Amino acid sequence: MKATSLIFIQLAVIATVNACTDANATAGAGGTCYCNACYYGTSADVAGVGYCQQCPTGTNSPASTTSGTLITSCTCNDTNSTLKSDNSGCVCKANFYGTPNPTAGGATGCTACPTGTASVTGSTAVTSCACNDINAALKADNSACLCKANFYGTPTTFGASRCTACPSGTISVAGSTDKSYCTCPDVNASLNSATPPACQCNANFYGTPTTSDASGCIACPTGTISAAGSTTKYSCTCPDTNASLNFAIPPVCQCNPNFYGIPTTSGASGCTICPLGQTAPAGSVINICKVALVSSTYILSVVSLIQIIQEKKKTKVNEPVRDADDPQIDLNEDNQVDQLKQVNLLNSLKYYFYFL
Numbered sequence: 001m002k003a004t005s006l007i008f009i010q011l012a013v014i015a016t017v018n019a020c021t022d023a024n025a026t027a028g029a030g031g032t033c034y035c036n037a038c039y040y041g042t043s044a045d046v047a048g049v050g051y052c053q054q055c056p057t058g059t060n061s062p063a064s065t066t067s068g069t070l071i072t073s074c075t076c077n078d079t080n081s082t083l084k085s086d087n088s089g090c091v092c093k094a095n096f097y098g099t100p101n102p103t104a105g106g107a108t109g110c111t112a113c114p115t116g117t118a119s120v121t122g123s124t125a126v127t128s129c130a131c132n133d134i135n136a137a138l139k140a141d142n143s144a145c146l147c148k149a150n151f152y153g154t155p156t157t158f159g160a161s162r163c164t165a166c167p168s169g170t171i172s173v174a175g176s177t178d179k180s181y182c183t184c185p186d187v188n189a190s191l192n193s194a195t196p197p198a199c200q201c202n203a204n205f206y207g208t209p210t211t212s213d214a215s216g217c218i219a220c221p222t223g224t225i226s227a228a229g230s231t232t233k234y235s236c237t238c239p240d241t242n243a244s245l246n247f248a249i250p251p252v253c254q255c256n257p258n259f260y261g262i263p264t265t266s267g268a269s270g271c272t273i274c275p276l277g278q279t280a281p282a283g284s285v286i287n288i289c290k291v292a293l294v295s296s297t298y299i300l301s302v303v304s305l306i307q308i309i310q311e312k313k314k315t316k317v318n319e320p321v322r323d324a325d326d327p328q329i330d331l332n333e334d335n336q337v338d339q340l341k342q343v344n345l346l347n348s349l350k351y352y353f354y355f356l
Contacts, residue, residue: 020045024052026063034064040074042067056083058090058102077102080110082121091122097129114138116145116157131155135163137174152176167191169199169211186210188217192229200229206236221245223253223265240264242271246283260284 020026020033025043028034033045035052038060044051046067055061055074058081064073076082076090081100084091090100092110095118101109113119113129117138123129131137131145136155139146145155147163150171156162166172166182170191176182184190184199189209191197199209201217204225210216220226220236224245227235238244238253243263245251253263255271258279264270274280274289281288 022051024054028065032067034067035069037061037063038074040064040069040071042069056087056089058100059083060104076100077104077106078108078110080108080112084122092124094121095119095129097123097126099124114142114144116155132158133161133163135161135165139175146175147177149174150182152179152181167197169209184209185212186215186217188215188219190228201231203228204236206230206233221251221253223263238263239266240269240271242269242273244282254283255285257282258289260287260289 020043022033022035022043022045024036024039025033025045026036033043035041035043038055039052040055040061041053042050052064053071055071058078059074059076061069061074071087072083074083074087078090078092078100080093080096081090082093083089090102092098092100095113096110097113097119098108098110101107111126113123113126116133116136117129117131119129126142127138129138129142133145133147133155135148135151136145137148138144147153147155150166151163152166152172153163154177164179166176166179170182170184172182182191186199186201186209188205189199189201192200201207201209204220205217206220206226207215207217208231218233220230220233224236224238226237230236233251236245240253240255240263242259243253243255246254255261255263258274259271260274260280261269261271262285272287274287277291278289279292280290
């Protein structure tokens with residue numbers, strides 16, 4: 001009888017200890033009811049109001065040992081996730097992306113962002129991971145960062161950008177690591193060696209490079225050359241040192257005045273100089289060199305001399321006849337000799353000009 005009574009007493013004590021009216025609470029030390037594992041709050045047995053609330057989906061909490069536990073005691077089962085700001089569930093932590101795995105002990109559903117990138121809490125796709133270098137972007141396979149188009153270098157993982165802008169007027173593809181990858185949009189231009197460098201027309205072209213559409217660098221006329229950076233057609237010269245451009249459309253190289261032949265584009269000159277004292281017009285292809293004509297200045301001087309001689313002849317004809325004893329007769333005879341010489345000179349000059 002006594003043994004039976006003791007058993008009933010023990011059962012009554014146990015019932016008293018576990019007798020929490022809140023189904024989600026268990027009596028702890030001293031008989032106080034605390035929320036069970038995966039629950040938070042205060043048991044109705046303690047406060048008279050309220051109850052133990054279940055943690056959000058995908059989270060868990062240990063059995064409470066105090067009353068008034070907060071929802072923040074519920075932690076996400078996915079170690080790379082955290083509670084949403086409204087505590088309604090779990091999201092991936094900052095610098096991770098994906099969907100948290102709600103199963104405790106399971107593989108994480110939140111993947112770390114690629115090296116050198118960062119993301120805000122709650123990111124669900126890798127594209128949410130932005131490169132720390134402001135002048136960089138994710139590779140096509142989202143594996144890492146590379147410098148954006150029109151920049152070159154190696155992206156930094158923190159701090160100042162290490163992707164440098166290409167020189168003004170040049171372009172580069174994404175992922176360029178060196179300035180040499182920055183090229184001029186004009187296909188007939190390239191960077192010069194100035195500081196900072198700029199686009200200039202290539203050798204054997206002239207003009208101003210364009211940044212889009214058709215090239216602004218025009219090819220030099222056939223058979224001519226120019227140095228890189230030339231801006232006008234007059235910079236295009238003939239390789240043959242004895243030749244120059246003519247005024248044809250389009251212009252071509254021709255031998256200079258007093259030369260004849262066909263200009264060469266390399267090696268020895270193809271233009272031969274005329275013999276001494278002979279001339280030929282520019283552009284002569286065959287030997288048409290001939291004796292040079294007397295200059296117009298010299299001809300005018302000779303013409304003036306002829307006119308003076310003729311005037312003197314008229315003067316002598318109009319002079320009065322002098323007596324034989326006149327002392328001027330001898331002088332007149334001398335003048336007659338001079339006149340004869342002048343006539344001979346005049347005839348010689350006429351003969352010379354006749355054959356010019």
